[in-house]
Amino acid sequence: MKAITGGKIIAGRTWLGGTALLFDGRVLDILPKSELPAGIETLDAEGAWIVPGFVDIHVHGVCGVDTMDGAAESLETIAAGLAAHGVTAFCPTTMTMDEAHIEAALDAVEAAKNAPPNGARVLGAHLEGPYISASRLGAQDGTHLRRPDPEFVRRRKSTLRLVTFAPEEDTDGRFLEALREEGIVASLGHSQATYEQAMKAFRNGAKSVTHLFNGMPPFHHRTPGLAGAALDADVFCELIADGVHSHPAVFRLLLKMKGVERIILVSDAMRGACLGEGEWDLGGQTVTVHGPEAKLADGTLAGSVLTLDLALRNYGAATGLPLWEAARLVSENPARLLGERDRGRIEPGYRADFVILDEGWRVIKTFVEGKEVFDRHENRDCKGL
Ligand SMILES: [Zn+2]
Known part of the structure; x- marks a missing residue:
């Protein structure tokens, strides 16, 4: 005691x-x-x-290592690196790669879940791809896209906590049904979905939107799309609050529309986070880090070098939220989305x-x-x- x-x-x-x-x-x-x-x-x-410990539900890597290394040591390094930024639990996040790489990454996450904490706790994986739209890849490698596969997520249910997918690719709805039945959080993202397709997925159990505004068509008043549906529905929205992936004015607009209970700040950090400028691998692609930006050679944003404590400071500075309210966005809200009933609050x-x-x-x-x-x-x- x-x-x-x-x-x-x-x-x-x-x-x-x-x-x-x-x-x-x-x-x-x-x-x-x-x-x-x-x-x-x-x-x-x-x-x-x-402050309640931060929960990062979307983080690929940090300190030179990545979830897709499929290695226990990499996850240990991420756990320790994130703890330096206030994170006490996280979901190591995979990238769209070949099946063998994804399986190896999930095996490492499964093993790390039970490791004694020398840093942040591994809660289970966030599978980001390969069930996404070819037209909204972001930095994901399109050569490894697959049709949403209900059998895969059922088989890996003990490791998966959250899955990002494009609902328009799940044409018969069986994938979302499998996620719902297995208690895995369904998050819509990297998607070209119409407003109607997105709202249907929310009605059928999708609970969150992956890095709102990134990896989806921009909001348009005649075709509101996934971004509009995310703002309209009572669902959680991830936000990468680095001022690069979205403008600080959008931090304020989002707060007005969603309130403090539905926004989750994520880092979406890649292995170059914490290491300054240089060239790094992300899911088989080369990413150049310059200042706060991480980009592919063609200029596509490729993950971030954001840390969750900086996200909190950025969000607080842009919105004027006091710490006791802003802190919810990195602690209680992600814990609630994951159904972690004894995390996210000091009680x-x-x-x-x-x-x-x-x-x-x-x-x-x-x-x-x-x-x-x-x-x-x-x-x-x-x-x-
Ligand atoms: Zn990501």
Whole structure:
């Protein structure tokens, strides 16, 4: 049992000062410091914020490694690298590649789910492709596209938490039905779907939209498409809040239309994140990182070099949301989408996943299930954090 005192604890829609957070692997209590049990290990947060741990549901890689490496060491590196940015749980995200590569990546994710946390927890995979539209590939390799395959997702159900697919490719609806039946979150993306096709998929159980505005036709008032359906329906929307994938004005518009309960900030980071400028591989394609942009040779945006703490700062700066509301977009909302009932909030019974942030919303320390996995005063493996 341990306690953190002297912090501003974000609990629900507000924050609590003058209290102590008591935890082991789970949050035990939030109580006055004077009521703490005697003799327990106590950390003074010195007025910093204590925020629910971030959950990144869309991240390919970071620190030079990628989910598609299909390697336990790569996932460990990602877990540690993300923890430096406040992430306490994540869905390693695959790319459209040949079946053997995807199977190997999923095998590695399955094995990593049960590994003891030395960083963020692996919750299971986000399968991004190969069931997407040839006309909305983004940085996905079109040579490996396949028809949506219900049997594949049923076979890999224990590893898959979220699947991005183009609903117009699922012509008989059997793929979405399989996702719904297996309890895998269906997210629409990399899609040319009409408004009507998208709304039908939402009615049939799709719950989210993958990086809204990217990988889909732009919103048009006569043909609202997937973007319009995402704004109209009561579904979650992922947003890459780096100011490159969408303009900060769009952060504000989205908040007006969806509210704080339906927006999920994702990094969509690729292996070059945290490493500065250079050339990197993403799903078999070469990506050049320059400043905040990661692009293929033809100029197509190819993942990001965003981290979730920076996304939170960007979103807060653009919208003026206070931290106790903005934090939902990286913690409670993604946990709710995934059905993680004991993550995303600081509340008795929840896992002791939290981040200590300074006044500039920069990460001081990260705790996963009560264990300190990052401290910014110590040396870090990941360059340029
Ligand atoms: Zn992605």
